[in-house]
Amino acid sequence: MFARLIMVQLQADKIDEAIRVFEDGVMPAVQRQKGNHGGYFLTDRKTGQIAVIGFWDSEEDIIANEQSGFYQEQVAKVAPFFTAAPVMGVYEVSIQA
DSSP: OEEEEEEEEBOGGGHHHHHHHIIIIIHHHHHTSTTEEEEEEEEETTTTEEEEEEEESOHHHHHHHHHTTHHHHHHHHHGGGBSSOOEEEEEEOOOOO
């Protein structure tokens, strides 16, 4: 299993709105993607920093998701709430408890 981790800074007064957009629009669409196993939207309300972790069958599924333009479409839905560009990384899940 692999995880895609996206870190981004949100406008502090837009956190709840960003959560709604992500929960109602982004996450349902992502869950229908080949190889996706859900994920988490983590929020630090004090700083406005969020981390989004999505779990995937393979690194190839993540790459295909990005190359299709789907990833970029989903980021665009929440981009109005960003104060900076997101930083993304892909990691192998080595231990799951």
